[in-house]
Amino acid sequence: MEGAVALYGEDGSLQSIADTLSLNPIKVRKLLITAGVYESDTARLVRQTFHSFRETQDYSTAVTSTMSALQLSRPSVTSYLPYEKGVYFPEEAEAANISAGAERQRHYRAVVALRKNPCEENLWKCVVAFRGYKFKTMSGLPFTYTLKKGRGDEFNKELWIDRREDSKSLAWSSVTLAYHNIGKIGEVVDRPKALGDIRGVSYIYGLFYRFGLIDVPEKVKEKMKK
Template identity: 70%
Template sequence: MKKTRKPGGGRKKLKPEYDAGKNLKEQMDAAATLYGEDCSLQSIGDALNLNPIKVRKLLITAGVYESEVAEKVKKTFEEYREIQDYKTSILSTANTLQLSKASVTSYLPYKKGVYFPSTAEKEKISVGAERQRRYRVMKRWKADPTEENLWGVVVAYAGVKFKTYSGLPFSYEIKKGRNGEYTKELWIDRREKSKSLAWSSIVLALGNIKDEVVERPKALGDIRGVAYIYGMFYRFGLIDVPDEVKEKMGHPKDRKK
């Protein structure tokens, strides 16, 4: 007589302590941290004992790797994925971009584990990936100081600790509207009550930067919330402050994270 399998029965794991998802996340976090230090794919691979292609795939899964090819593969694959299954979408992408199937796969995030796109909430990504995200948007802003790129910096630094001119700590959050897009308003959270800070105020203060060393917040203009903008600009490296103020706000060497 055939025995009935008990609920929950089946083949036991050879390594019950092995967690593929956890291991993937740990590798992803380590790779993102090293990538944030401007390490090459090869040097990261040497440090983690991985080949550079796997390193790139980890960074893509973490949502921190950027390249023209990676963007084309991602966009093309996602378009085919809306009407085709996974394997067929890979083949279609390969044919469209004149790449091998292996190349296309190498530019896609890991299916196992969680994919963290560049727009993922910071709570869902690793510390290393979050630090790397801030580094990349700041690098983009310095290379092309547009309002759009500065907004990217502001979004990436949500939740990070800042200090005002007098040394009071604060942070801010940015909420999303019904369309899923971030609203152009920052909510300052310091002690009991939250205050709002408009993006237009930040842009106005940016245009008022006249000197590298800004003596005090009011030098950026008579703007609502300028005390917070002053702290943000200092942390972003957009302005410098007097030496005596650095004692309260923190020296540049303390602003790496």
């Protein structure tokens, strides 16, 4: 599942992923559905119909009822349902405690959720998911950030930026201020200052590019991806 999710995150088609993993495309789709990263009108309809029957029926009967309601075969219905058992990691789990594939999956799901529904809540979920990730500023300087926990074992809304031997804090209010200064999600932002005269905006620029909230000029993109 981790391998399928990683390849899917690289814009791989079901067939190309199947070829790489020596699986059939239907199994690949089911793995992606189980991971929660694959969406389609048919998958959504099958899942919603199945769950409506599952409230009062056992698994097998609910599949049969879904088959009848949607005029689909049993293999077709089950291919659009997630596997019953799987391994899931809480968003709060540290990267050191999960596999690289699981971490990529967490990043992918957070970015997809933010792109589908841009809001401060999903932006914060992205921040939580990407702690410890190696970002780059517009000039190509690498940096990471950490989050500290407060009362109730919840993360404080303050990012601690790690640059070489020193650390500096980045307030969540600065991140949200820059977020609301984006004209249109996905638009090209020429430079960090275009997001506002905000403390730490050079780091915010790197975050927003990785989260898919903004795009950057091609010459800048080369430095940020190296």
